[in-house]
Amino acid sequence: MNKKKIIASIKNIRISFKDNLTGKNNVVIRDTGFDLYRGEILGLIGESGSGKSVISSLLNGLLPRGGEILSGKISILGHDVTNWKEKDWLKSKLRGRKIGRVFQNPMSALTPTIKIKYQLIEALLDFKIFKKEEECIEEVIRILDNMDIENPKELLNMYPHELSGGMIQRVVLTMIISLKPEAIILDEPTTALDPIVQSEILTLIKKLNKQYNISFIFITHDIGVISEIADRVAIMYAGRIIEYGDSHEVLFDPRHPYTWGLLCSLPSASIGKNDLVGIKGILNQELLKDDQDAFVFRNPYAMQIDTEKRPPFFKIKENHYAATWLLHPNAPKVKKPEFIRSINKLY
């Protein structure tokens, strides 16, 4: 098997935020991480507040103010960036150039009063990719063409507010891709788009991934979207990745009861039934003790041991792991939800 190159790696990271009112430190990322391989699309899934944005912000050195890395290690393209200060990030070519990022509201990446043309050129000139404006424009038009934009020259003369959500996404992707990045983090890139535009953007991302061999981290709370796009997936709950592996493995043979819950909340799971199954309750960080399985309060399959000890990762296959005591050899055999059994049959 040929060994895949690791672009970035987050290991055993623990992060807290200080609560300004109470002065208490809330741990929001709990001793977790992932590797990002060259050329892959990694889907990072979890409900709102599970830590997807915070953990991925580490790859750009953009941990929100008040956040503190308590332990763990972050490396990017061979650099240990764990203790980097803002000045180290500014000096390096990693942020923005080698590791790009598209935010949930991509409009925020653009300046409203400046034509698209100048915004795209500026990035290229800033990073000294080209010296002349004409060269920049040629390059930008080449990339826009490749994104199936009919009239790139016309687009270049427009202002951000004249563009649709899907077009804004394409402009922001063009800006990032023109810098020849190794990886792009897409933080809920399609959440605000209507379904047709969303599916166009997913197709576009797959195409860019293949053409340029750029790695993508695709963050979403929608497990349905991920099945269309990701090579590998990591499922996050309460600041920890709890199941990960090849998409096909995780989505057709899921082993963690939280992953079961996510899949059972898909609209297709409710066909022929009266209501959605899904996961009951809400994530309550306050109640959680560090040595417990965070899912214990909402897990219909919870056992005594979940209240006492955090489960380690159990290996299911070479490319599939899950952290649930249900995989312990001595655990009782449980009956999976009906929808999950029907998915298993498609495996």
Ligand SMILES: Nc1ncnc2c1ncn2[C@@H]1O[C@H](COP(=O)(O)OP(=O)(O)O)[C@@H](O)[C@H]1O
């Ligand atoms: N700037 C911040 N200050 C304090 N807490 C924060 C801040 N940013 C995120 N958090 C907390 O960290 C946790 C994870 O947040 P986030 O990564 O944004 O979740 P997600 O992207 O999965 O919705 C949440 O509990 C959130 O309240």
Ligand SMILES: [Mg+2]
């Ligand atoms: Mg987020």
